[in-house]
Amino acid sequence: RLTVTTAALESIQITPAVVSLAKGNSQQYTAMGFYSDETSRELTQEVSWRSSAIAVATISEQGMAVGVDVGETIISAVKDGVISNRVNLIVNEAVLESIIISPVNASIIKGSTLQHAATGIYSDGTSQELTQEVSWRSSDTSIAIISEVGVAIGVDVGSSTITAVKDGILSNDGRLTVIAISEPVNYFVSVKPKHSVIFVGGEQQFEAELVYDDGSREILPNSRVMWNSSAFNIATITNTGRAKGIVDGGTRIQATLVDNVNVWGETTLSVINVQSLFAYTINVTGGVVLNYGDRLGLTVTGLYSLSNGGFVDLTYTSIWTSSDHNVIRMEGPVAYAVGFGSATITATYEGRVSSVELTVR
Incomplete structure (x- = not known):
């Protein structure tokens, strides 16, 4: 008697063989399975992907690798006990992907100046101030010129487009209008x-x-x-x-x-710096007892200078919570009395905590 079984997976080949990418960028890998009956099929989403150094690069279940930090790692895949070939992935420093200049729409008087700024956005999501590293350009130098450090000078009445470039990356456009001296205003x-x-x-x-x-x-x-x-x-x-x-x-x-x-x-x-925050306190106006259906706006302030009594309003940058949502429901810093009883309202900011108890009758 002859028994025919399903073709067995004999080897897995992953591609590409060698990849070099910038920190923050990604690379898609593909896995092909080769079987005992000499057939082959794609297994990219069926294999288990591995990176030998996840501090350098991670790889998803679908074979998408992402550069985490500068270095080298080995990418491989496994299925049914069959291990693929091993390929090298090299992660380099993050590269500049875009440049944003500001202001994007400005007016100056003929003969006056305006400082422009340039910020670079990199492949790893970080940003860096590049005002003095980019090459500045004015589309019409008869209207406005711009220096190496981003200072534009109004030459004549009209409009010019200001741009910046670095490493072949061109910024967004900034429109600069040069106007004549205006009449006095009231x-x-x-x-x-x-x-x-x-x-x-x-x-x-x-x-x-x-x-x-x-x-x-x-x-x-x-x-x-x-x-x-x-x-x-x-x-x-x-x-x-x-x-x-x-x-x-x-x-x-x-x-x-x-x-x-x-x-x-x-x-x-x-x-x-947040370390300068000495005190962090919720402020309640109108008392801590509410009637059912009322709403109460709360504020929270931080004392950052003991010498001159300097305060900062942290109301909208704090996280607000209620210990009992059936009594007090918080929507940002606003408390809504939705049930009878008491609830503790807590505001938090960068590890600082302040609480107050509200009662609904």
């Missing part, structure tokens, strides 16, 4: 909040408004304002007025009218 720009403080990694939303001689005020939409930070290495700011602390230090946040760069306002922003 208003100025006010920036809020004044003299604020954030922690490294924290954010602050700024707002600009026009204040007229008669005392009336007008909130300015982002389309009418150019935002700038005097020290981008300390704090960056988006074109919507949201600043982010990079390292400890101080900067000036400036808002300038797009249609008249003679009109601008500024305030200071301090960036401090």
Whole structure:
């Protein structure tokens, strides 16, 4: 009697054989299985993938390897006890993938200057300040010229496109408009909040408004304002007025009218290390007893300077929780009384904790 069995897997071949990729980038591997009946088929999603040094590169169940750190590792695959060939994967330093310049839309008076900044985004997701490393370009040097360190000078009335390039990577476009000197105006720009403080990694939303001689005020939409930070290495700011602390230090946040760069306002922003936080306290206005159906907005502040009583508002950067969601439901810093009883409300920020007990009757 002759018994015929299913063809057995005899070998596994994975490709590519040698790969060199930048930290943060990925590489797809393929596995082919060769059987005793001389047939073959793809086994990429059936094998178990292995990396000999996961600190250098990891590999998913689908054969996608990702460079984690600089070094070398061996990639292999196994199925039904059959081990594949071993291939080398070399991970190199992260490479520059994109460049972002700011501001992206600015106006200056003929003869005046404006500092531009360039930030590089790398393959591993990190960013680096490149203002003095890129090559700056102005599309129309009869309108504006720009120096090696990103300082643009308005030469004549008109518009020019500002770009930066490094290692063959071209930045986004920045539009620079040069205007003539404007007539005197009866208003100025006010920036809020004044003299604020954030922690490294924290954010602050700024707002600009026009204040007229008669005392009336007008909130300015982002389309009418150019935002700038005097020290981008300390704090960056988006074109919507949201600043982010990079390292400890101080900067000036400036808002300038797009249609008249003679009109601008500024305030200071301090960036401090979270280790400077001495106290972290929830503030309750109106008492700790609520009626069913009420809602209560809570705030939390940190004391960062004992010498001058410096406080920072951490209300919206803290994480808020309730010990009993059936009594108090938290939506950010707002407490909603949804049941009868008591619940402990806790705010946390970078390891700091503050709590208060609220009662619903």
